[in-house]
Amino acid sequence: MLIIDVIDDDRSPNWSAAELIEEVKRLQKALNQTADKAASRVRADLPQRFTMRNQWTRKGIRADLASGDDLEARVFSVDGYMVKQQDGETWKPDGHVAIPKTARRSAKSLIPRGMFPNALRGRKDVFKFDFSQNPSWKPYPHVGIFQRVMNGKHFRILYLLKDQKNTKPLWHFDDQVEATVDHCFDRYHDELASTSDAQFFSTRRLLLLPRPLNSHVRELGQSQVDYDAPALPICL
Numbered sequence: 001m002l003i004i005d006v007i008d009d010d011r012s013p014n015w016s017a018a019e020l021i022e023e024v025k026r027l028q029k030a031l032n033q034t035a036d037k038a039a040s041r042v043r044a045d046l047p048q049r050f051t052m053r054n055q056w057t058r059k060g061i062r063a064d065l066a067s068g069d070d071l072e073a074r075v076f077s078v079d080g081y082m083v084k085q086q087d088g089e090t091w092k093p094d095g096h097v098a099i100p101k102t103a104r105r106s107a108k109s110l111i112p113r114g115m116f117p118n119a120l121r122g123r124k125d126v127f128k129f130d131f132s133q134n135p136s137w138k139p140y141p142h143v144g145i146f147q148r149v150m151n152g153k154h155f156r157i158l159y160l161l162k163d164q165k166n167t168k169p170l171w172h173f174d175d176q177v178e179a180t181v182d183h184c185f186d187r188y189h190d191e192l193a194s195t196s197d198a199q200f201f202s203t204r205r206l207l208l209l210p211r212p213l214n215s216h217v218r219e220l221g222q223s224q225v226d227y228d229a230p231a232l233p234i235c236l
Contacts, residue, residue, distance in 0.1 A: 035073035088169035
């Protein structure tokens, strides 16, 4: 999460109460316009970096707006799993990580619940095997969950089983928000100031405070995020 804050640098002239109220309104509006713009840019950039299979992650990009009593706006993701997309992660579970192959019909399709690894247990045409021990075995060198097809004459790789899953830091959330602040806040504020009758304006600066993205947790629950589904290189 990034907080867009307004700090008085003590170079402002002495204002009347009316002038101060008007400046607070301008700052509040400029902050909120900037936060909305930053959130919109982050949402628009997601399909350029990830395979988007639904709109869940996009809808999780939020902006908390500033008020007259609190000149602070926040741009953040409510989804904790986006932390690893920004910071990267190497996950080593006790067992294996299931990486979908043909269990997913296409790169952008969701995996049917009936094709999740746990749901495949007990099916006579599906089995788990380690083909890495002997180069003469096909399909060497894969370890995975396989399905017999064509009357058992061929195997189809449903999932590869890996010892760990590496997530690359592909999401540059902080950079996107900071760039938007640098580009937009002063312009928004100056546009508002140019339409007012005030004679004096304070000199302000922005404070960008990086915070953990998961400091906001979706309180509605995460039932729509299938944590029991196989772990994916990009699971959005």
